[in-house]
Amino acid sequence: MTRSRSRTMAILRKEFIHIRRDPRSLLIAVIMPVALLFIYGYGVSSDITDIRLGVVDWSRTRESRELISAFTSSGYFAVVLRSDRYADMERALDAGDIRAALVVPAAYAADITRKGASSVQILLDGSDPNTATVAAGYAEGIVGNRSAIIVRERTLRSGGARRSRAALTPEVRVWYNEDLRSANFIVPGLIAVILAMTSALLTSGTIAGERERGTIEQLAASPASAREIMLGKIAAYVTLAFADVVLVVLVGRLWFGVPFRGSPLLLVLSSGVFLMAALGLGLLFSARMPTQQTAIVAALMTTMVPSILLSGFFFPISSMPKVVQVITTVVPARYFMVITRGIFLKGIGLAELWPPILSLAALSVVIMAAGISSFKKRV
């Protein structure tokens, strides 16, 4: 056992030398994650302000005016169109004059006073899904805040007898990101994206590269087993990927001020599980593809692209077509995204997160087993 470990250690040490000597790997391991953090962290959080908003206020009450001013005073929306006709909003959205429209029903104030609840309609321009998603988040948050204020006022009026009953309940979904900073949402998700991308990029080249350079021949003629070779390589890239996790958490925490409410240990452990899947995929392609180039492209297509598009990173899975939703169940990043956001923002632990962790673990084991077994020593 310890003797087998020494062989794996030799391979790990050698991989580190390759990584150190290859400027591309430093680029992938250090520069790229930081660049992504800044591109997404800033690109999404600060660029989307003054979203052009159209307003239809059929209520024309103090309550409805308060809601509208909550939108404008947030800084995220600027009212550029007012009308009584719904069709005007549709036309303006079509023409791109507005990005979003707020429709307050006639019964808004009456409903709140009498039933204690109401709903408003928000129309979004889906042609720019990024902005739409962020705008939806903002809008839901603003409505949620209004709701909380209404509840508070009511409880105060009624002498605190009836406690919390939300006024504008159904839309409130971003309650854990209370200051509506999308960086809080983006940075934890980026951990999944960055880990998937770096581990796929770094590992996918390794076996195919040895085959291309002919070095696999010497290794295959040695008594090192395929398992020892794979484990040594995995150990090297896991170390590197964990350094990336720390890097992203630190930059997210210190630069973007993203809260970290959960257990660091749970983040490390679940990252480990996710890495198994990401590295396993990289190795799978590395062993199966004829050249380093095709291996890298294949690894990127199967790890990076789904981890951005099919993971819930940008687009909520619940709003995807049914077929696509089914596909996302085999995307490891989908589960890891839920885990990291839960740990960072909600501070929840194993008690709540065990279902996604379990799904992720199952996927990881399957992928890693396929990755390891795909490398045959015969050349």
Place this chain on the structure above:
Amino acid sequence: MSEAAILCRDLVKRFGAFTAVDRVSFEVKPGTVFGFLGPNGSGKSTTIRMLCGLLLPTSGRAAVGGVDVARNPEGVKRQIGYMSQRFSLYQDLTVRENLEFYAGVYRIPRRERQARIEEVMTRTGVIADAGTLAGDMSVGVRQRLALGAALLHRPAIVFLDEPTSGVDPISRRRFWTLIGELSAEGITALVTTHHMDEAQRCDELVLMRTGRVVARGTPADLIVAHAPPVILSVRCDRPQEALAIVQKTSGVRRAAVRGVRLHVAAEDDGLAERLDAELTSAGHACTEVRRIGATLEDVFMELAMGEAPP
């Protein structure tokens, strides 16, 4: 007599419908230098890779150091050293790093490791380049490093696949001095080569062609058994033009220009006069027609380039 270090019996390797190695049989005595000759594509590397446990034979049997290559390839790998045809150490690692890596892979005990690496570097003459990246070295030094890596774990048998191709003559000689030393220490070496002077230094040889062994024995045996009956060295003016005339003369098996002379493999002794007459009548001034001794080169040309074996 001790057991053969390497033993092949009817070894066959097919790639799909193509037979790369066709019923190859030979034995290598321990401590000898065994040469593998044959034109490109004749199946030398494929045979070596089967013997190293890298390729599974399609049929036949082979044992290296008494271990069956098909049944226990990992057992074979533990006791052999292998230098592949293409340089297969890491070009982005230094000489020392490459050796340290393989010392780890072969599980050389930690306390012995540095001494063993120094010893190998000294022996192969790469110690001055210990800190140089393998990719920055000349082919000659690189090949000596590859040999060093193959010797690190003190194997009893080494397979060297074209270790001197692309290497300058001085480095080649140095390389063969090393092979001679190994042999003196009792290490068995199987070496493939294209150079006849190197083949001459082998204890025994096999000559392969289209996957088959077409001749085997000591260099002297091969010359006796397979050299053409008569070899003539012809000196005349405009040898390039004269070649066409010589090739058409009856009794000439093969002819080639060697510098200012023509090297002619002939059926019988009487050809010397006929050649002289033919060339003179064609207007070539023939200054000398001399009978010379056959070399391995003649054997190689005869067997490898002549009619295909049945």
